[in-house]
Amino acid sequence: MDRFQAMATFIRVVDTGSFSAAARQLNVGQPAVSKIVAQLESRLQTSLLTRSTHGLTPTEAGQRFYERARAAIQEADEAELAARGAGKGLSGKLRISAATTFARLHIIPRLPQFLAEHPELDVDVILDDRVIDLIAEGVDVSLRMGALPDSSAVARKLATSARSVIATEEYLANKGEPATPAELAEHEAVLYNPQPNFWSFTREGAVTSVAVKGRIRVSAAEGQRAAVLSNMGLCIASDWMFAEELKSGTVRKVLTAWQLPAIDLWAVFPNGRLASAKARQFAGFVETIMNEEGSLHSSKE
16 A cells, blocks of 8 residues: 555545545546555445544544544655755646636746646646635635635735726716716616625725616626627726726726725635645746736835
């Protein structure tokens, strides 16, 4: 039995809570995972896992083994990276997740650069606007916008983007440009499902809220972008979402005398894990991208 492989397999079983989920992430059959864990328990002469209504959970001995094995694999990864040297690059697989529109516009077009720097690395990209379970999905690092729902999350702020009311020149030519937030009540809004129907603005310390209406509500940022670019209404969006159109003049900001809260970009790592060297380097790469983007401001600024 390969001890390193056995430790890695056991860690994946604990992280996912089942043999079948671990097998899917490892691209092997479930019997192979069960056999490896059984051999590990036989070698250690102790039970490492117990079954419960919530799946597989580690025993007291299993938890101690999990923590030590996790640290050992992390140290091995770091040792391998150090032995290769900084110029040799990363290897293996990196699994990341990100919101669809953000990744399409800002991450995937730059991935060739990252992959060229690390020719032995493969990258899996999960595109989903929802917050997913990083451990269950086997994700090494997730790029998330906005407030983090879990205050205990292991996260690193990468950048901050302004948010604005945005519309196409064609829409504004046909419907007129609102001069005050109150005039938004006379316009069509393209609503994004998590956002409320009340938009709040700040000016000179005073807060102004207005109820907006719209005939279309979408559940993903990609739909909101498409609706706005089809001249269906105004929306509140981060500058990154319309970066190219703002540069070209296809869309523009309105009500610029009023401020909206900015939005942060975070690199989020799975709870209970040490962030891998691959995940940390990718987060640093994304931070560099954001520092180069005119529509986003690096967290270092």
